[in-house]
Amino acid sequence: MSETGTNTEIDPSATESAEGRAEGPDTEPPGGSAAARLSTAPADSINVPALGLLGWARWSWRQLTSMRVALILLFLLSLGAIPGSLIPQSGVSPMKVEEFRQAHQTLAPIYDRLGLFHVYSSVWYSAIYILLFVSLIGCIVPRGWQLTRQLRGRPPAAPRRLGRLPAYTSWRTGAAPEEVLGAAHRLLGRSRFRTHRSGDAVAAEKGYLREVGNLLFHIALIVILVAFAVGQLWKSEGGKLVVEGDGFSNTLIQYDEFSSGTLFDSDGLAPFGFALDGFDATFERTGPQKGTPRTFRARATYWEGASGEERKTVIEVNKPLEVAGNKVYLVGHGYAPVVTVRDGQGDIAYQGPTPFLPQGDTGFTSVGVIKVPDYRDKEGKKNQLGFQGRFLPTFALDEVRGPHSSFPALDYPVLAINAYRGDLGIDSGVPQSVYQLETEKMKQFKDAEGEPFRKFLRPGESAELPNGAGSIEFEGVKTWATFQVSHQPANGLALVGAVAALAGLAGSLFIQRRRVWVRASRGADGETLVELAGLGRSESPKLPEELADLAVALRAEAPVSGAAGEPAAEEGSEAEADDPATKHPDPEPEEAAGPDNQGNDPADPVEGARA
Amino acid sequence: MNLAAAANENMAYISNVLIYSAMAVYTLAFIAHMAEWVLGSRSKVGRTAAALTASDGTGDAGRTETVEISGGKGGTTVLERPKVVTRGGSGSRDVPDGPGAAGSDAGGDMSGRIAISLTVLAFAIHAAGVLARALSVQRAPWGNMYEFSTTFSMVAVGAYVVGLALRKNVRWLGLPLVTTVLLDLGLAVSVFYTESDQLVPALDSYWLYIHVSCAIISGAVLYLGAVATLLYLFRDRYEAKLAAADGPQPGAFATSVLERLPSAATLDKFAYRINAAVFPLWTFTLIAGAIWAEAAWGRYWGWDPKEVWTFITWVAYACYLHARATAGWRGRKAAYLALVAFACFLFNYYGVNLFVDGLHSYA
Numbered sequence: 001m002s003e004t005g006t007n008t009e010i011d012p013s014a015t016e017s018a019e020g021r022a023e024g025p026d027t028e029p030p031g032g033s034a035a036a037r038l039s040t041a042p043a044d045s046i047n048v049p050a051l052g053l054l055g056w057a058r059w060s061w062r063q064l065t066s067m068r069v070a071l072i073l074l075f076l077l078s079l080g081a082i083p084g085s086l087i088p089q090s091g092v093s094p095m096k097v098e099e100f101r102q103a104h105q106t107l108a109p110i111y112d113r114l115g116l117f118h119v120y121s122s123v124w125y126s127a128i129y130i131l132l133f134v135s136l137i138g139c140i141v142p143r144g145w146q147l148t149r150q151l152r153g154r155p156p157a158a159p160r161r162l163g164r165l166p167a168y169t170s171w172r173t174g175a176a177p178e179e180v181l182g183a184a185h186r187l188l189g190r191s192r193f194r195t196h197r198s199g200d201a202v203a204a205e206k207g208y209l210r211e212v213g214n215l216l217f218h219i220a221l222i223v224i225l226v227a228f229a230v231g232q233l234w235k236s237e238g239g240k241l242v243v244e245g246d247g248f249s250n251t252l253i254q255y256d257e258f259s260s261g262t263l264f265d266s267d268g269l270a271p272f273g274f275a276l277d278g279f280d281a282t283f284e285r286t287g288p289q290k291g292t293p294r295t296f297r298a299r300a301t302y303w304e305g306a307s308g309e310e311r312k313t314v315i316e317v318n319k320p321l322e323v324a325g326n327k328v329y330l331v332g333h334g335y336a337p338v339v340t341v342r343d344g345q346g347d348i349a350y351q352g353p354t355p356f357l358p359q360g361d362t363g364f365t366s367v368g369v370i371k372v373p374d375y376r377d378k379e380g381k382k383n384q385l386g387f388q389g390r391f392l393p394t395f396a397l398d399e400v401r402g403p404h405s406s407f408p409a410l411d412y413p414v415l416a417i418n419a420y421r422g423d424l425g426i427d428s429g430v431p432q433s434v435y436q437l438e439t440e441k442m443k444q445f446k447d448a449e450g451e452p453f454r455k456f457l458r459p460g461e462s463a464e465l466p467n468g469a470g471s472i473e474f475e476g477v478k479t480w481a482t483f484q485v486s487h488q489p490a491n492g493l494a495l496v497g498a499v500a501a502l503a504g505l506a507g508s509l510f511i512q513r514r515r516v517w518v519r520a521s522r523g524a525d526g527e528t529l530v531e532l533a534g535l536g537r538s539e540s541p542k543l544p545e546e547l548a549d550l551a552v553a554l555r556a557e558a559p560v561s562g563a564a565g566e567p568a569a570e571e572g573s574e575a576e577a578d579d580p581a582t583k584h585p586d587p588e589p590e591e592a593a594g595p596d597n598q599g600n601d602p603a604d605p606v607e608g609a610r611a
Numbered sequence: 612m613n614l615a616a617a618a619n620e621n622m623a624y625i626s627n628v629l630i631y632s633a634m635a636v637y638t639l640a641f642i643a644h645m646a647e648w649v650l651g652s653r654s655k656v657g658r659t660a661a662a663l664t665a666s667d668g669t670g671d672a673g674r675t676e677t678v679e680i681s682g683g684k685g686g687t688t689v690l691e692r693p694k695v696v697t698r699g700g701s702g703s704r705d706v707p708d709g710p711g712a713a714g715s716d717a718g719g720d721m722s723g724r725i726a727i728s729l730t731v732l733a734f735a736i737h738a739a740g741v742l743a744r745a746l747s748v749q750r751a752p753w754g755n756m757y758e759f760s761t762t763f764s765m766v767a768v769g770a771y772v773v774g775l776a777l778r779k780n781v782r783w784l785g786l787p788l789v790t791t792v793l794l795d796l797g798l799a800v801s802v803f804y805t806e807s808d809q810l811v812p813a814l815d816s817y818w819l820y821i822h823v824s825c826a827i828i829s830g831a832v833l834y835l836g837a838v839a840t841l842l843y844l845f846r847d848r849y850e851a852k853l854a855a856a857d858g859p860q861p862g863a864f865a866t867s868v869l870e871r872l873p874s875a876a877t878l879d880k881f882a883y884r885i886n887a888a889v890f891p892l893w894t895f896t897l898i899a900g901a902i903w904a905e906a907a908w909g910r911y912w913g914w915d916p917k918e919v920w921t922f923i924t925w926v927a928y929a930c931y932l933h934a935r936a937t938a939g940w941r942g943r944k945a946a947y948l949a950l951v952a953f954a955c956f957l958f959n960y961y962g963v964n965l966f967v968d969g970l971h972s973y974a
């Protein structure tokens with residue numbers, strides 16, 4: 001007890017949980033006496049194992065729904081989340097998981113077995129949060145019942161010795177007890193207490209919203225979990241690269257990549273589409289941050305349904321397009337050089353934009369591959385061509401870096417290419433990356449000196465391939481953008497849950513639940529002794545003040561007799577100190593209430609309600 | 612365009628000068644605080660021990676408090692105001708608060724007041740520095756770790772100054788706060804310094820303003836709670852030793868320092884109120900972050916390291932609140948949980964930004 005040292009509070013909810021949720025062994029033994037501990041300990045830890053299967057089940061349930069276990073589960077929930085932030089997660093970055101596997105040959109299998117590459121869907125982590133939520137439900141239901149009972153019942157009757165309560169004041173007045181109680185009743189009612197008068201006292205209680213808020217918060221947590229689960233199971237998410245001028249319509253085959261939750265049905269893809277009209281990027285032009293992006297805007301036209309009306313829009317990084325229950329996010333952008341390749345016959349063998357991938361440097365150097373599968377050489381023989389290209393948005397040359405790009409915008413665009421002929425390997429049936437050239441079965445074009453053929457082209461320029469093999473013209477540059485189309489059901493529900501949780505939390509933490517009793521009794525001298533006492537959570541210093549306010553208001557109708565303003569409180573406490581009943585250490589008010597009042601503990605709202 | 616850029620660089624320069632000046636004034640405040648503590652140690656306090664022995668004898672005798680309506684200074688109110696007897700629950704020690712760092716030493720009190728004045732001055736300069744930085748980058752001043760650090764400590768000191776202005780009992784926070792603010796600013800200007808720049812587009816959203824400002828305010832105020840918790844642990848041990856008269860007694864230095872702090876119960880309540888009051892804000896921070904993530908990346912929750920640590924911190928504070936409501940966990944155990952929770956917050960800021968790479972690591 002002296003270890004804790006700080007519970008200067010008489011906490012209604014602590015006693016409440018002792019009754020309602022059976023965790024007696026946890027409850028502070030009043031006054032620390034061993035007898036008190038025994039008498040209040042519920043059966044759980046001592047008798048129940050003898051009760052067989054049902055007993056065990058009940059015992060486990062009580063343990064699971066006890067505050068202590070909830071605490072431990074919460075702790076485990078945060079502890080268990082740690083590895084997922086330090087070890088690469090397959091759901092977040094599969095590439096890094098692959099790297100990790102390569103680098104740690106012995107550790108990886110162990111991690112695999114422990115599910116450490118997907119912590120948040122692993123068996124053990126799921127077990128923690130499922131247990132926690134079962135515990136939560138097991139906690140909400142009885143507390144909900146308790147609250148409804150309390151709301152239907154009456155504020156608990158006054159304990160016998162009000163002087164033992166955490167806040168207390170008293171005075172003597174000439175007014176009759178009946179008048180005082182009537183005034184107190186009205187006063188407390190005006191202050192929006194729930195009041196009940198019985199015998200020589202008025203009982204009042206206020207701040208039920210605290211309990212409501214607490215329940216709302218915990219229920220909202222369940223709503224959020226459900227929303228999250230629904231979102232995970234029915235979500236769909238796909239990526240698509242769209243070149244300026246091209247479009248996309250929402251069908252499975254149009255996606256570059258696609259993933260979905262286990263219960264998603266691909267027939268359920270909403271019919272809509274959009275086209276990329278253009279992409280604007282601006283970059284910092286001066287200063288140490290030169291080259292860092294400032295704005296990205298994708299101008300698009302979209303339509304809903306098979307033949308919906310077309311609308312213009314702008315998609316930006318933090319401003320997705322919302323259409324048909326889907327959201328279209330802008331996730332990346334780049335350049336697609338437009339080239340025309342003519343074959344040895346002078347016919348167009350390939351024409352169009354080819355997306356190049358940015359390399360991540362500040363100059364936005366991009367690389368890509370142009371594959372020309374239908375090509376005839378000078379003699380008219382069928383063959384295939386492949387070009388490796390490097391696109392430099394702002395060409396610059398220096399001794400150290402050679403040709404490179406010095407700025408990401410299209411200030412002085414140059415396309416550098418190498419050329420190959422031979423078998424592209426795309427007919428072999430093995431899937432190939434469009435960004436890579438398999439050069440094993442190809443031969444590089446050589447120039448007159450025998451050096452690899454290499455050309456730097458400005459827009460509008462073209463280059464002849466050696467020996468009349470054809471030509472390549474760099475016509476210009478288009479932009480492209482990548483989009484992520486995602487459909488996440490139950491987002492709205494999650495938001496509702498979050499808002500409810502917040503509201504509930506505010507109620508739970510800022511509203512003070514407290515009880516006030518007023519007793520008026522005629523003393524031997526014919527005067528009336530008015531006593532006011534309050535019980536609340538002492539985390540708030542406001543209770544004594546509130547009590548004082550009430551006392552001030554009540555004194556208007558029950559004026560202090562004798563010397564005006566003489567506080568009777570000291571008398572009260574002195575009288576009490578003389579009282580032998582208060583000498584032994586039993587500071588809990590329910591104890592002071594005396595044996596005849598056992599089942600009617602004022603500090604316990606449940607009991608009070610039952611009475 | 613160029614003119615504007617020059618003006619911005621000018622502003623950035625002014626901001627740096629202001630931050631360095633604030634550090635200088637904080638240093639002076641630090642010295643004044645030290646003087647307060649040193650001078651205060653000359654005065655005989657000796658009140659706690661006496662109070663403890665007294666309360667040992669009489670059990671939990673009710674404490675009488677006069678509740679005043681008009682917040683006047685001790686006992687001068689003439690309002691007819693009833694006295695309300697308050698009493699602690701079982702097991703409380705009913706130890707009065709210590710007299711503060713200065714004890715009853717007049718010189719100590721004077722340097723304490725000087726320290727506070729200097730702190731307020733430093734805070735004003737500090738705030739001006741943060742403002743100038745914001746003007747120079749033309750956005751909120753928390754786009755990188757340097758700005759985050761300077762703003763963070765500014766808010767922490769601001770909360771303390773507000774507490775002082777509201778005449779709350781927070782003077783004991785002075786020395787630890789000023790010390791750590793100096794540390795934080797020192798780290799900011801030496802390790803984290805970043806030229807003023809603008810944000811990459813992904814960070815440019817008004818949810819960023821909401822999310823990050825809430826994170827900063829939560830963190831700064833939770834920091835005050837953590838300081839109180841730490842001091843509570845020391846003071847609680849001290850009081851426990853005093854109360855166990857036959858056990859080992861605290862050393863002279865510990866006594867000299869700890870007897871001047873508020874009582875363990877006061878510190879504990881202070882920490883609880885702060886943590887409980889900030890918890891909803893921290894919850895809102897999490898929600899705002901999720902909304903922002905939804906707008907920026909297409910999912911409101913993706914187990915990114917920063918998100919994970921925000922979640923861990925949140926759950927850790929929920930743990931603490933639960934512990935406070937669970938018998939057998941109040942007091943020291945709950946205090947340890949509160950410290951763990953704040954450590955999680957710190958790791959989320961320093962650790963994740965520096966050691967873990969994820970979408971959030973913009974520093």
Ligand code: HEM
Nearest residue numbers: 013065066067070132135136139214221508509929932936
């Ligand atoms: C999902 C995880 C949970 C979270 C994040 C959570 C969070 C919280 C928070 C923040 C409070 C503080 C509100 C206050 O002090 O009034 C609280 C109170 C409470 N929680 Fe939970 N909780 C969770 C699960 C549970 C479970 C499983 C139980 C039951 C076994 C439970 C029982 C309670 C009770 C009884 C209170 C009221 C304490 C009081 O009156 O001060 N909670 N919870």
